[in-house]
Amino acid sequence: MWSLIDQRQTEEHRFHQHVQVPNLHFQMNGVHVDVHWVAKVPSDQVWHYGRHSHNSMELHIVPEGECSLWVDGKDEPVVVGGGQLYLIPPGIAHAQKSSASRPALEYGLNCSLRMDAAAQLNHAEEAAWFQYVQSCREVRVAQDTYRVAECFQRIFREAGERGLGYRLAIQLQIYQILIGSIRALAEQSGSAAAEGKREREDTRIRRIDQIIRSRLSGNLTLRELSELVFMSERQLARTVLQARNLSVHQYILELKLEKAIVELATERKIHEIADSLGFSSSQHFTRLFKRKYGLLPSEYQQLQTDKIG
Known part of the structure; x- marks a missing residue:
């Protein structure tokens, strides 16, 4: 009932x-x-x-x-x-x-x-x-x-x-x-x-960024980076690809060229900047810089000098 x-x-x-x-x-x-x-x-x-x-x-x-x-x-x-x-x-x-x-x-x-x-x-x-x-x-x-x-x-x-x-x-x-x-x-x-997964991934990519930026002067390998961030090489590659749509090598190069932009606003010489960022030669640095930004490093540096003047 x-x-x-x-x-x-x-x-x-x-x-x-x-x-x-x-x-x-x-x-x-x-x-x-x-x-x-x-x-x-x-x-x-x-x-x-x-x-x-x-x-x-x-x-x-x-x-x-x-x-x-x-x-x-x-x-x-x-x-x-x-x-x-x-x-x-x-x-x-x-x-x-x-x-x-x-x-x-x-x-x-x-x-x-x-x-x-x-x-x-x-x-x-x-x-x-x-x-x-x-x-x-x-x-x-x-x-x-x-x-x-x-x-x-x-x-x-x-x-x-x-x-x-x-x-x-x-x-x-x-x-x-x-x-x-x-x-x-x-x-x-x-x-x-x-x-929660997004937060964990954000923490991981921030840690990866931090390690790469602290070692821009060297030739950081995938294996070395994976050990520093306590991830397998495969997991590291997947994390960077998902977060930045780049391979680890491409992403390291991206951060180096971003740092070069900052350095070119100073009076440092091109070869010094190339050497400090771990490029094999000034010519290699110049070629990659122009491919990304459409200008030679010297042209970009001159533009910055003209702005200040």
Whole structure:
């Protein structure tokens, strides 16, 4: 029997509305879903749930207001704002409290998921979805990009009105909540991972730049540079190519010619500059400089002198 039940526990200052879902079990292409409860916590007062944990997974969404989530092992609470959802894996002890200034409207779904090995072999797409859920070992937060809040609203409307086929309608909304929530969380994790990868690559190329610029006077080889930046030659070549669209040799030459531009603004002689930048001869330096800039080093140096004069 599906029903709406109001539950008030004044000692914790909490009020929530449950959709009772006795014995609700269904499958999504091999993924077994056991739904334990669906809840709504209105925003008409400040609410608080003390420290607790579950043997099942919880999905929550905060369409309005703001709440704080305390998780064991974390020094600071996670603040979840309007339009965000979060997942709490099984066994994670946590506590939740609505903001006093912006009381939160929150929906929640508590369920257990399982998928046997044979089903994972026969349903690759669903298996990937299930394996992502199983990989979650900490609380994750994402934007409600798939409008999961609207699915919760429909569940409570269906449970309240009990129109023809309302049980099936509620089950379909739970499908959408599970798929939309996990998809949003996976995409958010992917974006964070991509950003972390970009930061690591930026750090690497900055380190490569620093080493090359400090050794422009010599003939730095790919092997020497790879040892100095603690990368394999192949990884180093790939990193430079992705970041600068040049081979390592081309990039070293590029930095040498950039340094030559700075040196030609001084009164140093051409052969001194060529020698200080590790070119085999003044003629070699002159040829490469003209190929890049369209001027002889002496012509460029004269232009700089004329500007000063």
